[in-house]
Amino acid sequence: MSADVLNTASLQDALANRGVQGLHAQVFDTLPSTSEYLSEVSRSVPASDDVQPQLCVADWQTSGNGRRGKSWVTERGNITFSMLLTVAKPPAELMGLSLVTGICVAESLEALADLSINLKWPNDVLVDDRKLCGLLTEIASSNARGTRVVVGIGINYTPPAPMEKADYSAVSVPMLTDSAPARAELISDVCARVLEAYSLFEQGGWAEFATRWDRLDYLKGREVRVLSGKTEERAIAVGVDAQGALLVEAEGEIRPVFSGDVSMRLA
Helix, strand or coil: CCCCCCCCHHHHHHHCCCCCCCCCEEEEEEEEEHHHHHHHHHCCCCCCCCCEEEEEEEEEEECCHHHHHHHEEECCCEEEEEEEEECCCCCHHCCCCHHHHHHHHHHHHHEEEEEECEECCEEEEECCCCCEEEEEEEEEEEEECEEEEEEEECCCCCCCCCCCCCCCCHHHEEEEEEEECCCCCCCCCHHHHHHHHHHHHHHHHHCCCCHHHHHEECCCCCCEEEEEEEEEEEEEEEEECCCCCEEEEEECEEEECCCCCCCCEEE
16 A cells, blocks of 8 residues: 555545535544544534535544444554534434444445445444444534534554454554555545435435445344343344334334434444
């Protein structure tokens, strides 16, 4: 892999090559958190006003936001970026949006790096049982016209350090292929797919993505442990419902599991 220089100009060129217009892009050498940066941008614009779609990239993110309040710290040279977008739906109808984002990342990695990808509900991108990418979708604000969301995406691009108390070992794109796409190419391709997919989601909801998710679903048919507080239940994952909630079957009953309620572990 040749030296991969990532800057605002190279990223803007890559976005233009994919026909992406109207997305304000910035690349920073160092930021505590790309998602927090865009959350600040959102807070600076009154909720009643429209906000321009934004893309923020950091070569080194020192204090990112992870799921359930965990930190998301990366090494220099990785792929860490966030998008600030407005979706023309209320927050109650956006549960499946994180899964849609995962589909976009997976399909981009399949196309550009020729990788075989799985998605572990709700937000892990896996290759051969190893974690390649994580993502986090957060609601910034909402009004009668739609909901502002901040979508954070991190893709391992440098050799990952061992992760303590992690569900999976980590792997990076260059570890999996001798022809890793440049970071600007991968970021711009994911962004183009997200913009297209979010527009489709606005029009048709989760139904537009159910088949695409099913092909990538890592948990479906597997025995899992559903952890909620101090309680644990063993069940079989059987897919997701029309809103994007995980479906599990236990003792002959199928019920939904919601992202904010539990942690999932393979049994």
